Amino acid sequence: MGSTSGFAPQGAGSKALQDPAQVRQMIRKGDWTAHTSGAAQAHVQGNVVILPEAFANDFLRYCQRNPKPCPLLAVSEPGQPLLPTLGRDIDIRTDVPRYRVWREGELVEQPTDITTLWRDDLVTFVIGCSFSFEQALLEAGLPLRHVAEGRNVAMYRSNIATEAAGPFSGPMVVSMRPLRAPDAIRAIQITSRFPAVHGAPVHIGDPSLIGIADLSKPDYGDAVAVLPDELPVFWACGVTPQAAIAQARPAFCITHAPGAMLITDLFNHQLASF
Template sequence: MGASSEHSLLGEHDLEQALDVRRAIRSGRWTSHTSGLADDHVQGNVVILPQALAGDFLRYCQRNPKPCPVLAVSEPGDPMLPGLGTDIDIRTDVPRYRVWRHGELVDQPTDITGLWREDLVTFVIGCSFSFEQALLDAGLSLRHVDQKKNVAMYRTSIATEPAGPFCGPMVVSMRPMTAAAAIRAIQVTSRFPDVHGAPVHIGDPAQIGIADLSRPDYGDAVEVLPGELPVFWACGVTPQAALAQARPEFCITHAPGAMLITDLLNRQLASF
């Protein structure tokens, strides 16, 4: 089902309420990216791993807080995340999942209830969609939001700090901005370290190993217009690159851009 038809199913009131959006996701009425949904609410990237790997992955996140800011970690085998919201069930409340076996993507379901195991641990990692509302509130436009697209994401040549079997490149999200808007964006997003904070790079994408902005590794391309600079933030898809290196026998992630929407408010994550 396309994004535009799903928007009409949800309705304006539902888009304003995290719980109503999660119900639409759980029922299968929303299976697309979550950019622009429940704008005031914190969204999260999801990684679900066997307990045997959870300690190493937690250390990986702690060593790489810019791309991997941890918002919550579940108890083994518990699909609920009460610290993030009412009745959140990680098995049903993400629009689309990715299932990996030995580092290979094998499925992209909308429900993982049948795959659930008692040794699985869920990590929820901060998402740049959360600081986007602060950017919009500051009067900055975001092209992918205006065009109802998923944000463009790229693998870079910036190496993350390894932990156990987890290593790999940093993934970044990109938003084109004028120089003045980029300065304001730095000021705004610096207040949100739990959702990636300030940009990691501005300008020439080749300096961080990106050859072609029109060909993102994840998400949708948007044009960088004359007089604009590409502005890059660390991205919570970075763990998926690390999982590809670690090649665990089994793990589950969110599909890029298809986030878990929580009951937390974005303003609660502001550090000042």
């Protein structure tokens, strides 16, 4: 699977594109339908899973048993599209740049608005995203190639198994950022402070050891070069539930498109553990 299709405004460093409410308004209007890497960099972004209430308890247990790839930021009441603990006027039906609609575990549609699909039994789960610790890495002077190149982060299905809960199981999805060895050590130190958004890496170095055959062919997102003096560094990724959903095959489910995240009003520094 390639990068998220759609349009993302250029110049993500501008003041307007660092205000989460303004970015959400652009998303709600359909003016931003692509990945959100680099947008509202000071603010927490979240992966989204929306399931019928009948599956909610099993999925909650799946997240609790797999906190590294599935750190929960919020869970809604059934049928409630607003998420007041994450931000003012967030409406999960309109505020994600691109959604994925699944039926019986198969991806059938990628709309930019799910208002017409909304039901009174749907429960929203928002899961921490590694985009949130990227601000801390950038502030420490660590280069992130996908950000510099305006790309979505590269994501891969690994051979690391998650712990099952009910019908939900499957491989851990990981995101990869190439770093020089000294920068990789610093990245471990920095991201360890952010367990609510995946924390420290799960693997460094040889991708074949975690079942990845070719870094140039990510399962989600965009490939970036790994230079001869760099190591591929892998973090647990909040796209992991999409692999579990494909395995569980619920009759109906909605997720975000990989990289096209929900932008909240929370600040990244609020998630730092120390």
